[in-house]
Amino acid sequence: MNFEELSLLIEQQLDPSSMVARLFELNGFGGGDRSNDLMVVAGRQRYGSVLSPSLGSRLIAEGMTEEPNTLSLDIGDREAVASGLACGGSVRVMVHPWAWLPDIRPHVGARRPFALVTALDAQSRPIGIQVATIDLPGDGPGTQQAAELLARGRAGVSVLASEQLTLHIHCFIPSSRLVVIGGGVLAKALQIQGDLLGIEVTQLGQGEKPPLVGRSDGVVVLDHDHDHVTPVLHHILQDTEVSYVGSLGSRGTQEERRRRLLECNCVEHLGRVYGPAGLDIGSRSTAETSVAIIAEMISVLRGRSAASLRAVQGPING
Template sequence: MFDIAHDVHRWLADGQDVALARVVAVSGLGSSATTQAVARSGAGEVAGSLLDSAADEQVAAALREVTGAGPRLMDVVVSDQQAVDAGLVCGGRAQLIVQPATEVPEAAWDLLRRREPICLVTDLDGPALGRTTWFTLATTEDGPDRLTRHTPDVQRLFGRGATLTAATQSSTGGAVLVDALWPTPRLVVIGDGLLAEALERLGTLLDWQVRICTAVADGVAAVTELTRGDAVVVLSHDRDVDGPVLQAALTGRTGYVAGLGSRRTQAARRGWLRDRGVPDDVAARVHGPAGLDIGARTPAETALSILSEALAVRTGTDARPLRERGGPVHADGLNTPPPRYAVPSPSLP
């Protein structure tokens, strides 16, 4: 949904009818992601994909019919050969919900465009089929019946902090589709060398999107796109490079801002920021020297130290040894993991 949000917003702003299809349930099909979504504009443009494109013709036909027919559930069958051609392990079947994109509230599309964590809850039966409501970490209702309609199970699915799709029941007994959507973390590294390479390798292992920038213009452009779940690590000690990048990160929404270097280097960076009007309390958001104190010496160990701190900041934890924290390792198990962001979602205007 994050990857199609900009296109859907543009098409709706142009006054086009936009159709949306999402997966409700899958049987077989190997590793096909259930959180995929596809949208089609009235002009025939398509964004996203479903089932790794194994059922494109069936999905395309359903999307073309949405404007006149309204929301509906549909089953698609993928043969073993179609699955193999699409890179899947085996064939299978899937249930989809196809609906006008306008049934997802505009505010929800705005949050998706901003890459904010969001949970969509869509009615799957009755006269309200296709009706979609939403909540975020800070927003628990978008309508008068919001809190009464959704059970704690739905909120716990979102609270796991992982992208997933599940069909469950609301408190009224109706079937609902829960899309818990968490953006993939992005890591921007400013500078090059062995540590940059180690950060790239470790970030990739974590399934983060990693970008290495060496030019100041590229670095500033990259960090201005980051959000609360993302991170920037500044390796450069050149004030003409690290200064503007840190300033851009601090005035934006980047969750983890870190700088490598000695305490003297950190003080020099704070002075540079102060001279350019960045308040001291804002400059204090820079984690510098970067990383947790785990005795790191090699580039790989230093990368582990830095990204461990980035993860702790992202999840809002204090990075203590587990043995020092009482109770179950996962609190109440999978139902109550740590929050995935330390800072509540900002209110919508």
């Protein structure tokens, strides 16, 4: 279950007695959609799934107790293949009441990435859940590691194990949005790039209010009408947690935008503006400029330097 699906579920105002099943450990299976990692059972309604719909039915049939617990199930090859998996295997699932979750509504409402950090004892029984964000990781076990995973854009489940304690880190990160202020051929090129990458692109015309943006989102200013752009840009910088703000235009245009924002007492946020927008890849065409801008946005969202992979150490993905 991704961030958006969980957001819709929270709006349902579920009964606190609803039960939650969360993916804990996988062995085998090969391919398949590993984003099916959370299921909620509310009365006769079922939301989401754990690995496959058939496994969810088995979990319900074999008992999702009201006490926090973990269940182990084997899945044969036939059942696995019917569910879109390559082969069979075994799975461990954590179950607990919905009311056992901490309050995540403020983070969902602000489109803020967050993680649920669940501690399990030596017998793999859940003993408590904490919520962590990038800026407020908390001081509990595993919360700092959760903040680091969030900063790298790592959605999904990670497990940290020791002899005394196992930590289940479940990261929820909104799908990225890009708000483009202005129009023209570059706006169209950014739309094409966004469609390719699964980024929701919204083009903002004069007088239109920007949609809600958060830590996983970006804004690109193409419009050179400072009277129109400055109040919108001031609002975005002052009142949202958006990570990437790109500003198109010459050095002179950037200086004028900076001067206007200073007049709006926005000095503490000027460092968040990337202007001129885009990575230095020698762009010559509109299409290449859109690639440079989107690539810079992704590098900022993932906390990466945008250097050549040949020149850096560590993992090459996310």
